[in-house]
Amino acid sequence: xxxxxxxxxxxxxxxxxxxxxxxxxxxxxxxxxxxxxxxxxxxxxxxxxxxxxxxxxxxxxxxxxxxxxxxxxxxxxxxxxxxxxxxxxxxxxxxxxxxxxxxxxxxxxxxxxxxxxxxxxxxxxxxxxxxxxxxxxxxxxxxxxxxxxxxxxxxxxxxxxxxxxxxxxxxxxxxxxxxxxxxxxxxxxxxxxxxxxxxxxxxxxxxxxxxxxxxxxxxxxxxxxxxxxxxxxxxxxxxxxxxxxxxxxxxxxxxxxxxxxxx
Ligand SMILES: NC(=O)c1ccc[n+]([C@@H]2O[C@H](COP(=O)([O-])OP(=O)(O)OC[C@H]3O[C@@H](n4cnc5c(N)ncnc54)[C@H](OP(=O)(O)O)[C@@H]3O)[C@@H](O)[C@H]2O)c1
Numbered sequence: 317x318x319x320x321x322x323x324x325x326x327x328x329x330x331x332x333x334x335x336x337x338x339x340x341x342x343x344x345x346x347x348x349x350x351x352x353x354x355x356x357x358x359x360x361x362x363x364x365x366x367x368x369x370x371x372x373x374x375x376x377x378x379x380x381x382x383x384x385x386x387x388x389x390x391x392x393x394x395x396x397x398x399x400x401x402x403x404x405x406x407x408x409x410x411x412x413x414x415x416x417x418x419x420x421x422x423x424x425x426x427x428x429x430x431x432x433x434x435x436x437x438x439x440x441x442x443x444x445x446x447x448x449x450x451x452x453x454x455x456x457x458x459x460x461x462x463x464x465x466x467x468x469x470x471x472x473x474x475x476x477x478x479x480x481x482x483x484x485x486x487x488x489x490x491x492x493x494x495x496x497x498x499x500x501x502x503x504x505x506x507x508x509x510x511x512x513x514x515x516x517x518x519x520x521x522x523x524x525x526x527x528x529x530x531x532x533x534x535x536x537x538x539x540x541x542x543x544x545x546x547x548x549x550x551x552x553x554x555x556x557x558x559x560x561x562x563x564x565x566x567x568x569x570x571x572x573x574x575x576x577x578x579x
Pocket of ligand 1: 333
């Protein structure tokens with residue numbers, strides 16, 4: 317199957333590293349223009365240069381925008397700025413996020429609100445901006461990047477698991493409302509995939525170990541005996557945003573090497 321995204325523009329939140337950057341690589345290699353959003357300007361610039369060098373010789377465009385997606389005003393401003401540079405967004409990936417789990421009684425109102433702002437409200441706000449032009453052109457794709465804990469929340473998994481469950485409900489609502497206009501909306505539920513967040517956790521908690529030494533006891537607990545690679549995740553995302561996935565909407569698909577107890 318030849319998956320091409322020529323002529324499409326994708327906006328990826330949290331596009332400067334990890335899964336977001338892997339999707340940006342895959343989409344741009346498939347012919348899409350990409351807009352990457354994150355807070356750290358230097359990481360965005362290095363992501364941009366990395367992508368430009370990997371698609372050298374093609375017409376693909378890469379734009380980056382500093383944006384804290386928890387801030388509704390910044391979302392509005394960046395959306396306008398991107399419209400002027402890359403035109404309308406055909407593919408929206410709500411991916412920005414951060415690890416946030418702890419005991420329920422230690423999770424304050426502020427922590428709940430911060431997690432919902434980052435993982436739920438940002439997706440609501442971007443989807444609200446993306447829907448009208450997608451509906452007008454009768455083509456659109458939205459992916460909400462979530463976590464498998466959204467399907468199987470356990471003790472100590474809040475606030476993330478609750479925000480992710482809400483993200484699954486949002487996915488279903490948007491899929492229903494988007495379907496008549498060929499706007500397809502799906503969620504990808506991550507298990508454990510190598511990215512910046514794991515590297516940072518390794519440096520914080522076990523700097524004396526190599527990454528492999530740090531991760532291997534964790535990998536032993538996983539069904540496939542290894543964590544996933546960001547490219548493996550991006551392959552699935554690229555298929556879902558392409559014409560090849562033209563009858564798939566309203567799904568929450570695990571990308572977890574079989575880790576989730578729930579299908
Ligand atoms: N990798 C996994 O194993 C795993 C597991 C479960 C869920 N997930 C979810 O998958 C998504 C991608 O994760 P990842 O592992 O690729 O994480 P990552 O390597 O830590 O990358 C996170 C990205 O989000 C951006 N970001 C964070 N907060 C932001 C904010 N307030 N506004 C704008 N951008 C923000 C970061 O850039 P700045 O810091 O510069 O803003 C970065 O580009 C996240 O939603 C994460 O929760 C991942």
